[in-house]
Amino acid sequence: MTTHTGRIAHRSPGWRLGRRVAGGFLYPLGLPFLLLVIWGLASSSSTNRFFPGPLTIFEAFRETWIGPAFVDDVLPSLYRLALGIAASIVIGIAAGTLIGLFQWLRELLEPLLEFFRAIPPPVLIPVVMLLLGITDTMKVVVIVSGAVWPILLNTIDGVRATDSVMSETADSFQITWWERLRFLVLPAASPRIMTGVRQGLSVALILMVISEMFASSAGLGYRIAYFQRNYLIAEMWSGILLLGLVGVLLAATFGVVERRVLRWYHGIREVNRA
Amino acid sequence: MPDQSTLLRVEHLRKVYESANGDVEAIGDISFTMRSGELVCIVGPSGCGKTTLLKCLAGLLRPTSGLVEMDGAPVTGPSPAMAVVFQEYGRSLYPWLTVRGNVELPLRHKRLSRPAREKLVTDAIEAVGLAHAARSHPWQLSGGMQQRVAIARAIAYQPEVLIMDEPFAAVDAQTRADLEDLVRELHANRKISVLFVTHDIDESVYLGERVLVLSASPTWVQEDLTVDLPPERDQITTRAMPRFTELRTHVYDQIQRAKRGQTVAP
Numbered sequence: 279m280t281t282h283t284g285r286i287a288h289r290s291p292g293w294r295l296g297r298r299v300a301g302g303f304l305y306p307l308g309l310p311f312l313l314l315v316i317w318g319l320a321s322s323s324s325t326n327r328f329f330p331g332p333l334t335i336f337e338a339f340r341e342t343w344i345g346p347a348f349v350d351d352v353l354p355s356l357y358r359l360a361l362g363i364a365a366s367i368v369i370g371i372a373a374g375t376l377i378g379l380f381q382w383l384r385e386l387l388e389p390l391l392e393f394f395r396a397i398p399p400p401v402l403i404p405v406v407m408l409l410l411g412i413t414d415t416m417k418v419v420v421i422v423s424g425a426v427w428p429i430l431l432n433t434i435d436g437v438r439a440t441d442s443v444m445s446e447t448a449d450s451f452q453i454t455w456w457e458r459l460r461f462l463v464l465p466a467a468s469p470r471i472m473t474g475v476r477q478g479l480s481v482a483l484i485l486m487v488i489s490e491m492f493a494s495s496a497g498l499g500y501r502i503a504y505f506q507r508n509y510l511i512a513e514m515w516s517g518i519l520l521l522g523l524v525g526v527l528l529a530a531t532f533g534v535v536e537r538r539v540l541r542w543y544h545g546i547r548e549v550n551r552a
Numbered sequence: 553m554p555d556q557s558t559l560l561r562v563e564h565l566r567k568v569y570e571s572a573n574g575d576v577e578a579i580g581d582i583s584f585t586m587r588s589g590e591l592v593c594i595v596g597p598s599g600c601g602k603t604t605l606l607k608c609l610a611g612l613l614r615p616t617s618g619l620v621e622m623d624g625a626p627v628t629g630p631s632p633a634m635a636v637v638f639q640e641y642g643r644s645l646y647p648w649l650t651v652r653g654n655v656e657l658p659l660r661h662k663r664l665s666r667p668a669r670e671k672l673v674t675d676a677i678e679a680v681g682l683a684h685a686a687r688s689h690p691w692q693l694s695g696g697m698q699q700r701v702a703i704a705r706a707i708a709y710q711p712e713v714l715i716m717d718e719p720f721a722a723v724d725a726q727t728r729a730d731l732e733d734l735v736r737e738l739h740a741n742r743k744i745s746v747l748f749v750t751h752d753i754d755e756s757v758y759l760g761e762r763v764l765v766l767s768a769s770p771t772w773v774q775e776d777l778t779v780d781l782p783p784e785r786d787q788i789t790t791r792a793m794p795r796f797t798e799l800r801t802h803v804y805d806q807i808q809r810a811k812r813g814q815t816v817a818p
Contacts (some may be wrong), residue, residue, distance in 0.1 A: 443643035450636040451658035465648040
């Protein structure tokens with residue numbers, strides 16, 4: 279028994295490093311790689327032209343997106359996406375905080391919010407197009423019209439749920455309104471707000487694509503639709519691949535920000551688990 | 553300010569909670585005064601409205617009738633002359649701020665120069681023995697240490713009276729003894745007036761210069777007892793004194809009578 283444990287302990291540093299490498303790289307990348315291999319094998323024995331092999335798609339990816347298309351289509355899309363997300367976050371948190379703080383405002387707006395939230399944003403595209411024309415603003419408005427809701431509603435809930443003892447503490451020390459907002463209400467609501475932002479991000483990405491599929495002449499969504507209509511199948515798949523990569527990048531960026539903003543929150547959860 | 557001046561005056565305080573199922577009289581008629589520099593403990597049977605009383609004193613609740621006066625001026629809301637230490641330290645400290653940030657927060661709106669503010673914060677954190685933990689977050693500390701942070705926050709605010717609502721009810725017995733000595737020490741060294749609400753009879757006698765025994769609800773002050781123990785107290789010798797035992801037995805007896813409702817309102 280003793281020798282056995284001793285042997286394990288002796289071997290463990292290298293073994294642990296191996297595990298960390300496996301956890302850091304092999305696990306997250308292993309399964310996608312395996313799927314690619316299966317896909318490659320499956321497509322090589324298939325004659326269906328709608329499912330080209332991965333190598334064909336990578337080739338198309340390189341030819342399609344690395345070059346002028348990056349500047350003409352990808353960057354404008356990402357720019358509108360970033361603008362839409364930023365506007366959704368600012369509007370969602372600002373309006374959500376006010377609505378969460380004031381009960382009369384909540385009662386006034388609740389039916390209206392329920393109504394607008396229920397409208398699927400893509401149906402607004404023709405309306406917004408009429409009002410704003412086929413412009414960047416129109417596309418950003420479409421993105422915001424969908425992505426703002428999860429952020430807004432989560433902020434309202436988060437702000438309303440401010441702990442009563444924390445509020446009483448602020449009262450007893452006569453903390454000013456701004457300080458209360460900055461040091462109590464917003465941090466206390468931040469876990470909920472971040473949940474809303476996470477949901478808003480995926481909605482924003484979907485709406486970025488959709489807003490470009492209608493009456494547009496550039497952008498990622500437009501390109502994908504264009505390839506589709508012209509039977510450029512490998513190019514179409516490469517566009518979908520690029521969208522997936524944008525999604526992964528978005529999630530990774532969010533993860534970094536979230537860990538910073540909610541360090542205290544994850545810290546408490548870790549302490550409670552221990 | 554002369555040491556014997558009246559700091560806090562409570563007269564015929566009454567608090568009735570109105571509800572759909574009828575009114576609940578939490579506090580019947582409480583009157584007492586507290587002099588500047590005193591350490592007064594309030595003890596009573598459970599459910600006698602101790603927390604309600606304290607919130608009325610701190611200006612967090614509006615009494616139904618009666619008067620609370622601080623330095624001769626009526627208390628209508630939270631006042632800079634009072635700082636409250638709540639029982640639930642975990643919900644009273646802000647977990648997203650460090651220990652230092654928590655202590656500093658109430659001082660932000662006071663018109664102080666930055667060095668003066670920093671000094672107050674550092675000084676308060678040192679006074680409760682947490683200088684080494686100033687940069688930690690509250691949830692990284694034990695319960696007793698968290699309550700020390702709340703005490704530091706209160707004394708950095710420089711109130712005239714420290715109001716403590718069963719502050720040590722949620723910490724273990726050994727930590728509790730340390731914290732009791734900390735309160736005695738702050739009271740002695742810094743001449744802070746302390747109003748200490750507790751349900752623990754021994755604690756009230758050990759800490760207080762005066763013990764107010766409350767009746768069962770609807771509450772009035774059943775007894776105003778002066779604790780004639782020497783001002784220098786420590787956990788072993790003071791608690792072993794025959795006079796300590798007499799006093800705690802007396803208070804215990806009063807509380808038992810209060811619970812059975814054998815006392816008559818004045």
